[in-house]
Each structure stands twice: as structure tokens, then as C-alpha cells.
Amino acid sequence: MRANWRVKGSVLAGASALALSVVVATPALADEPSGGLEEIQMPGDVEIIEGVAPAPGTVEPLAGGMRKAAAVSGACLGSTSIYGAKGCYQPGGDIVWSRDTEKDGLSAAVGIYTDYGRPAAVCINTLGADTWATCNKDYRENGNVRLRILRYNGDNGKFYQPESWSGWIPVDGRY
Template identity: 65%
Template sequence: MSKYWRAKVRAFTGATALAFSVVVATPAMADGAPENPQEVVMPADIEIVVGDTPAPGTVVPPLGTARTVTASATCLGTTSAYGVQGCFQHNGDITWSGDTEADGMSSAVGVYTDYGRPSFVCINSGSAGTWATCNKDYWEEGNVQLRVLRYDGDTGKFYQPEAWSGWIPVDGQY
């Protein structure tokens, strides 16, 4: 056996993990609007943050529809479900929440960490076809996970369909 077999095994394991994370972070999309959206019960203590409109001139990630989701080099973990698209920008620790459908609901992107920081939800209260951003400061050695779903601002309730990203390194280094 080669004296470099451990290095080869590590390289293979890393490549497999990266390929798996790409598959997990790009879920299949439903073809149309849900007929009867199911309510999602969120923890009572979750922080709800209304996102900011990106400043003029800000480079925004590509915003897809329910059928076309495009990844961005600056926005990691692109995750979508009907009417919502979310991603994480590691340089600046910015969560992006995109509304892709004109259905009267807002897009919502929940952010969870693997190191115990309280979770929050970034709401895009703008119109369909827009992005909103929420800026938080994360531990650079930690990971975040995104949960995208719909939000009804009139009732304060969250709805499926929803999707989860894989774990995204805060420093952007997979």
C-alpha cells in the first residue's frame, strides 16, 4: 500500500463531504403554490428581525423562482422553498431573505448555529422579487444552518413549505 494512503483517504472524504453538502443545500422545488399551507410552530423565544432593503449599488445574489435557484459565489447555502430563497454571506455575516412569489406572504429565513447562539428569523417584508438582509455577528469558527419558509405578517404565523440548508461555515471555508 502507498505510504500516502491516509492523505488520499482524507482527500476522498473531504470531496465526498463537499459533494454531499451541495446536494443537501440544493433541495428540489415544488411545482406550484401549496393549496393549503401548513402552519409551522416556531419557538416562542425566537427573535424576529425585519430585514433591511439592500442599499443602492449593493451586489445582490441572483433571485430565482420556485423552479430556478442559482447559487452565488458570495452567498453560501442557497436554500429555497415555494416563495422564498435564502442564503448566507460569510464576509459580513449577512443573511439574505428573498421573496420569489406575489402571494401576499413574506419570505422568512431562520438562522441556527451549532454553538448555542439564540436563533432568529430574518423577514423580508418587501414585495415579490426583492431581497432583504439581516446582519448579525457570528463566531468565525462556528457554523450556521438556514431554514426558509413563508411568513404572514398580518397573523405573525409561519407556513410550509419549508426547506433546510446543510451546515454552512461562518468563515466560508468548506
């Protein structure tokens, strides 16, 4: 009987430790960046593209697909976000989507990098908070792109962390 209590106590202690480690190890989503903004140095050959508002009736990206079924590819891939910005890539037209999610005077910026040596580009959303902007690029169909989501200050032309990177995304959308 005494051994049974030890087993129950050990299980209870282990479960408590596991629950505590999940609470401590899981980062909480913040309403603002922790520690403030830190400037990021961008390579000198980065092309800065000002995004445009999507055409009327254009679908907006959602996780795992698009809001309506009319999208060229039916998906916006590599969806990545940070405080104040979201971005994704829509194959079949090579459209980069940039969403500004905070009214804080900064713009959302989505860097686009290739695996075949093409100079990087950055799609800037200067349309304001709670808006999507698109940048239409033309990438090599047998290549891959990677997104870098960060913040941009149009007054001084500087980029800031926090930042987040997507994985490599096939330009043709076929994994």
C-alpha cells in the same frame, strides 16, 4: 438469433422501466404549494428581524456566487429555496439574504440556527414580491450556521410550510 432478440427485448424493457421510474420518482416544481399551507410552531426565544433593502449598488446573490464581483466574500452560501422564498448566507459580514418570489400576501422568512447554542433568529422580507432583503448578524467565526426557508404571515405573526433546510455553513465561509 432468438437469444439476440431476448437480450434486445430485456434491454429495451429495462430502459423503459428506468425511464418510467425517473419520471414517477422526480417531483415536479409546482407554481403553488401542494396541499396548502401548514402552520409551523417556532420556539418562543426566536428573534424576528425585519430585513432591509440592500444598499444601492449592493450585489444580489446568485447560485454559486454573487451577481457582481464587489461582494465581501464573493459568495452567498447555503442557497435554499421553496415555493415563494429563497435564502442564503454571505460570510464576511454575516449577512443573511431573503428573497420573496411570490405575490401572494406572505413574506419570505429565513431562519438562522447555530451549532453553538445561540438562540435562533428569523430574517423576514416584508418588502414585497421579487425583492431581496438583508439581515446583518454577527456570528462566532469558528461556528456554523444553518438556514431554514419558510413563509411568514405578518398579519397574524405565524410561520408556514413548505419549508427547506440548508446544510451546515461555516461562518467564515471556508469549508
